[in-house]
Amino acid sequence: MTTTPTDAAPRPWDADVLGVLMAPFTGTALPPWIGEALDAGLASVILFGHNTPDPATTRALSRAVHARSEDCIVAIDEEGGDVTRIQSATGSSLPTAWALGEVDDIELTRHAGHALGDVLAACDVDLDLAPVLDVSTDPANPVIGTRAYSDDPDRVAAHARAFATGLIEAGLGTCAKHFPGHGATSTDSHTALPRIDLDRAEFERDHLAPFRIVPWLDAVMTAHVLVPALGEGPASISPWARPLLDRAAGGTFRGLLITDALDMAAVARDPGYGEAAVRALESGADLLCLGTSIRRDDEQMVREAHDAILAAVDTGRLGREALHARAVRTREHCRGLRTRRRFVPARDLTEVLARAEQLGAAAAARAVRSRDARLGLGPTAVLDLRARANHASGARSEQLIQALRDRRVRADVPDYPEQIDADAQVVAITRLPRSNPEEGERLAVLLRRRPDAIVVHVGVPDAAPDHRHLVLAHGAGRTMMRAAVDLLLDGKP
Incomplete structure (x- = not known):
């Protein structure tokens, strides 16, 4: 009507x-x-x-x-x-x-x-x-x-x-x-x-x-x-x-x-x-x-x-x-x-932009959490497993890739999953792996091939997968991704 x-x-x-x-x-x-x-x-x-x-x-x-x-x-x-x-x-x-x-x-x-x-x-x-x-x-x-x-x-x-x-x-x-x-x-x-x-x-x-x-x-x-x-x-x-x-x-x-x-x-x-x-x-x-x-x-x-x-x-x-x-x-x-x-x-x-940058970085560093997740400076394959778009914010996997590159990590997006270099470190992004069947299946396939992969989870903690190598980033924006990368590389944000 x-x-x-x-x-x-x-x-x-x-x-x-x-x-x-x-x-x-x-x-x-x-x-x-x-x-x-x-x-x-x-x-x-x-x-x-x-x-x-x-x-x-x-x-x-x-x-x-x-x-x-x-x-x-x-x-x-x-x-x-x-x-x-x-x-x-x-x-x-x-x-x-x-x-x-x-x-x-x-x-x-x-x-x-x-x-x-x-x-x-x-x-x-x-x-x-x-x-x-x-x-x-x-x-x-x-x-x-x-x-x-x-x-x-x-x-x-x-x-x-x-x-x-x-x-x-x-x-x-x-x-x-x-x-x-x-x-x-x-x-x-x-x-x-x-x-x-x-x-x-x-x-x-x-x-x-x-x-x-x-x-x-x-x-x-x-x-x-x-x-x-x-x-x-x-x-x-x-x-x-x-x-x-x-x-x-x-x-x-x-x-x-x-x-x-x-x-x-x-x-x-x-x-x-x-x-x-x-x-x-x-x-x-x-x-x-x-x-x-x-x-x-x-x-x-x-x-x-x-x-x-x-x-x-x-x-x-x-x-x-x-x-x-x-x-x-x-x-x-x-x-x-x-x-x-x-x-x-x-x-x-x-x-004020500089002030927001400073405050945001400090806040994000206090928020991110990790479990048995460390990266070196070697080549890294980044896989965005998210299957459902977030219409309010969009999905920006490039934020994680850019954060890695800013820290001199050679980060690339392979043709998933066949083209992952066997010597590359693997980082995967998830948001709804438990509730979205497609995202969950993508993660399961990856972890069967690469159980050493690090999962950077950008959703709420209760939606995170039960995986040994995990980062809880509490969001996918630039500031949260930079804090997550600092934690992965340095063991501290």
Whole structure:
């Protein structure tokens, strides 16, 4: 079902509709159509990796948005670790959330949030879609995993609040995600609609509990998840979610409710992209994250959501006065975030990148763990056994290869598995070997041939294989891979 007109010419931009949209666009410069939408009152834009090949380009693009519309907030999905946009070409300077939870040093986590906030502020970004409040209780989870701080709700809450504190200290807006919790499922909402069949008491105790910190944050992002014990339909587009959030926050949350990306298959397939936008507003969302325009027509993508909402207004399904009030409230929040961003002076970009690099390396070194795993400087074959893509972060085996080469190890990727040199050391990367049959079989075949292979596991520890030569890297990003290589070569990070 869709409420989007399919044959009609594009309608003029409507200020009330634009006031509830977080829109993507393609490229590293503002296309004319997004400039027109900014002039007409677009509340927010969101940047993805294709917009932000490096921090300097990100800064120029953010400044161009603000020059066109002073109060439009520039948002980015930047968690550090495996999920990075602003350092998508090189990998993040910072560790994963799980690594920070593993170290369990609250002040370190706050400093990490501040370091990331300093980088984003130097790039003139206003809102970071972080921290992650998911509790990663299912080791087979293909999309959360090490993006979570822990499988313990109290540890998640403590570290998420510390990280958010650091972001706020740097002048950034914060957004907790993914409400009411995406950690207890083995389905990725980028590809299908997850269903969590826990009873209400267990879900609230283990997954809803961290969201008690949201009164201190600026926004909450809803997840595309089914939790039948809580209500009918996906949380992001169903009316049960907002009252539950109010109750979890003790009735004191006054921030923005933002949807997860509406182009994700969990809702884009059924009920459909335009219909999902309308249902999200009916369910109390303030700002609709439309998703990424990569491999799509960016203007058409935004217009489809815009026109679907406008059609719902035309039919009376959405009241014009209510929509106008929502847009006014959302813009007030956006102005507040922009005021905070301007109030806290941004530091020099080169300086803050260097600081993040230093802090991230020290944190990662404290987090990585190994068991009977040592490498020499001889030729090394690196095999990426991961079979399932992580849609949130991508799979970057080159980070491990580059880390090895930076330490003067001749690391290559052989044609697996027949072409492995008998004299080469073997390092394999795993993430979900226990739950993904293809990955598990690849690992089993390799270990039959080379039982001396070292496994660098980049998922959560409970998903790691039972193997004698093992490194728990707690993530696959650049900083975690460098720490893992230091541990392999030196016996210490």
